[in-house]
Amino acid sequence: MFRNQYDTDVTTWSPAGRLFQVEYAMEAVKQGSAAIGLRSRTHIVLGCVNKANSELSSHQKKIFKVDDHIGVAIAGLTADGRVLSRYMRNECINYSFTYESPLPVGRLVVQLADKAQVCTQRSWKRPYGVGLLVAGLDESGAHLYYNCPSGNYFEYQAFAIGSRSQAAKTYLERRFENFTDASRDDLVKDALMAIRETLQGETLESSVCTIAVVGVGEPFHILDQGSVQQMIDAFEIVGEQEGPAAEPDAAAGQDASAEPEPEQGAAAGEGVAPMDI
Amino acid sequence: MHALHLFIFTRRPRPSSSHVFCWKSDVSSSYGSTLRYKNVERMKPIGKHSLLGASGEISDFQEILRYLDELILYDNMWDDGNSLGPKEVHNYLTRVMYNRRNKFNPLWNSLVLGGVKNGQKYLGTVSMIGVNFEDNHVATGFGNHLARPILRQEWHENLSFEDGVRLLEKCMRVLLYRDRSAINKLQIAKITEEGMTISQPYSLKTYWEFSAFENPTQGAVGSW
Numbered sequence: 001m002f003r004n005q006y007d008t009d010v011t012t013w014s015p016a017g018r019l020f021q022v023e024y025a026m027e028a029v030k031q032g033s034a035a036i037g038l039r040s041r042t043h044i045v046l047g048c049v050n051k052a053n054s055e056l057s058s059h060q061k062k063i064f065k066v067d068d069h070i071g072v073a074i075a076g077l078t079a080d081g082r083v084l085s086r087y088m089r090n091e092c093i094n095y096s097f098t099y100e101s102p103l104p105v106g107r108l109v110v111q112l113a114d115k116a117q118v119c120t121q122r123s124w125k126r127p128y129g130v131g132l133l134v135a136g137l138d139e140s141g142a143h144l145y146y147n148c149p150s151g152n153y154f155e156y157q158a159f160a161i162g163s164r165s166q167a168a169k170t171y172l173e174r175r176f177e178n179f180t181d182a183s184r185d186d187l188v189k190d191a192l193m194a195i196r197e198t199l200q201g202e203t204l205e206s207s208v209c210t211i212a213v214v215g216v217g218e219p220f221h222i223l224d225q226g227s228v229q230q231m232i233d234a235f236e237i238v239g240e241q242e243g244p245a246a247e248p249d250a251a252a253g254q255d256a257s258a259e260p261e262p263e264q265g266a267a268a269g270e271g272v273a274p275m276d277i
Numbered sequence: 278m279h280a281l282h283l284f285i286f287t288r289r290p291r292p293s294s295s296h297v298f299c300w301k302s303d304v305s306s307s308y309g310s311t312l313r314y315k316n317v318e319r320m321k322p323i324g325k326h327s328l329l330g331a332s333g334e335i336s337d338f339q340e341i342l343r344y345l346d347e348l349i350l351y352d353n354m355w356d357d358g359n360s361l362g363p364k365e366v367h368n369y370l371t372r373v374m375y376n377r378r379n380k381f382n383p384l385w386n387s388l389v390l391g392g393v394k395n396g397q398k399y400l401g402t403v404s405m406i407g408v409n410f411e412d413n414h415v416a417t418g419f420g421n422h423l424a425r426p427i428l429r430q431e432w433h434e435n436l437s438f439e440d441g442v443r444l445l446e447k448c449m450r451v452l453l454y455r456d457r458s459a460i461n462k463l464q465i466a467k468i469t470e471e472g473m474t475i476s477q478p479y480s481l482k483t484y485w486e487f488s489a490f491e492n493p494t495q496g497a498v499g500s501w
Contacts, residue, residue, distance in 0.1 A: 097372075098368060098369055098372050099361070099364075099365035099368050099369055100364060100365065100367075100368040101362075101364060101365045101368070104357070104359040106355075106357050106358075106359065107355055107357065107359065110355075138358075138359055139358060139359050139360075139395075140358050140359075
């Protein structure tokens with residue numbers, strides 16, 4: 001994307017019918033660290049990669065609980081994401097107060113989208129630079145939505161946003177047909193696998209990612225590091241066992257996360273067979 | 278303004294698992310102590326799942342119906358498979374009534390809201406000062422004093438629809454005898470998961486030949 005004379009104002013159309021400022025805002029989403037979401041009939045899992053500015057700093061919070069039945073994962077300008085999360089929490093709490101009932105997630109995402117659209121049509125505003133993966137429940141079951149800075153929203157079975165999300169998307173595209181009837185735990189495993197794809201060879205550890213779950217009978221909550229590491233260890237071992245089929249060398253059973261990792265990473269890269277559990 | 282009684286109760290018919298409701302109210306409306314209007318529908322369906330009944334100031338009831346009309350309209354405009362059920366409408370009404378009370382400009386009604394949604398039955402009431410609660414049977418005005426004791430004795434989880442109607446008629450008859458603003462013309466509403474019906478007005482059989490009604494002031498000293 002190159003600079004041109006139509007990209008100064010969000011209220012200026014290009015001759016080709018594009019709003020460049022809005023498209024630049026979507027670029028900001030692509031620069032953020034990855035966030036993924038996937039759903040079954042009854043549960044939704046959100047995951048994100050924890051990126052810290054430096055070794056000295058902590059990582060930014062990218063997953064927010066909006067209500068017991070709704071949560072959101074963001075990618076892009078985290079400050080914009082926090083503000084939108086506050087808006088969503090406010091809407092949910094107001095609805096609950098008036099109707100003693102949870103706000104259907106489908107209605108919340110429309111309100112969010114309309115809010116984003118306003119910023120694409122005011123000369124004194126700028127679009128929000130954050131993409132949101134909204135996970136929630138309503139009368140018709142579990143839903144996963146993606147809200148763009150453009151004011152569009154889409155419903156997904158599974159999706160990934162942020163940097164290197166294409167790798168996760170490819171993995172999810174291969175596996176999504178199994179998600180509808182998957183168990184909650186299998187869904188979390190798939191989420192971890194998808195996150196691993198975005199790491200491109202880095203070790204998958206619970207310190208590098210955050211996972212959150214919401215489902216029928218299960219309020220939205222972020223899984224603690226211990227449980228996440230357990231699940232990583234569990235499926236990496238399985239991965240190890242599949243490993244010999246792809247690579248006879250990866251025989252070491254114990255050090256699941258440590259030294260077979262590079263081979264595991266390589267196996268994941270070529271890696272069709274081990275993942276198809 | 279009229280002080281009319283209206284009461285409702287809930288029960289489930291065996292063996293089906295769907296929930297059915299039964300409501301009754303008479304169709305009169307007074308102007309002070311004059312029993313002025315004798316064909317006023319005080320029960321109205323709200324949306325797909327609920328029924329609202331009111332006693333008190335009829336013009337305020339009509340205002341509430343307009344608020345709810347708008348609420349249901351916007352709910353339908355979402356067109357998304359979600360809909361406001363009786364619990365949501367009841368709580369909305371509670372907010373409205375309580376807010377008005379806080380502004381010292383109440384809607385002078387006692388409301389009853391009931392319905393069935395997704396197999397869940399709901400029955401609740403809101404007063405003009407915003408007091409709200411749910412129960413298996415509720416009433417307004419005199420109904421609280423005359424009918425609810427009967428309902429407390431005789432209501433149970435597994436009432437059939439016919440038994441329910443009989444029980445309500447028993448209560449309405451007592452109210453007819455004892456509440457001077459009641460008339461012998463009442464409607465009954467039936468609410469199920471599938472929908473609701475409000476009957477045409479009809480009358481109860483009454484008996485006025487009780488010996489206690491002859492010379493009612495016999496034992497009352499100082500009366501004429």
